[in-house]
Amino acid sequence: MSKNVENQVKSESSIGMIVSLLIVVGFLALFYLDPLELQVTLYKVLVLLAGLVLAGFVFFKSPQGIRFNTFLKETKIELRKVVWPTKDETIKTTGMIMVAVVIVAIFLWIVDAFFTWAVQLLTN
Numbered sequence: 001m002s003k004n005v006e007n008q009v010k011s012e013s014s015i016g017m018i019v020s021l022l023i024v025v026g027f028l029a030l031f032y033l034d035p036l037e038l039q040v041t042l043y044k045v046l047v048l049l050a051g052l053v054l055a056g057f058v059f060f061k062s063p064q065g066i067r068f069n070t071f072l073k074e075t076k077i078e079l080r081k082v083v084w085p086t087k088d089e090t091i092k093t094t095g096m097i098m099v100a101v102v103i104v105a106i107f108l109w110i111v112d113a114f115f116t117w118a119v120q121l122l123t124n
Helices: 002-033 041-061 063-081 087-123
Strands: none
Touching: 002 041, 002 063, 041 063
């Protein structure tokens, strides 16, 4: 019995997603096939944007859209808790990383030169 209910809930929750995808595909087809013979590109773009807004509205009213909206709100709350580095900290850290990259590059160049010398010594 509970599996029946779960399957029904899953099918109902995916209907909004499917409808919004069909709206997007339909308006994209309308944009490219141009059955209304809208010669002006501005009108075609406005019709496409209206379709995308309609699809977004349908999506955000579906259960997936509601969950996505909740996720976005929670993400915004979490981003407020982040302690961002100051400009000076960012510049100093970037400088240290650049120096470390140069040091590692020189080290790898020396190791490569050594192995090249060793291989030439063995092959000659």
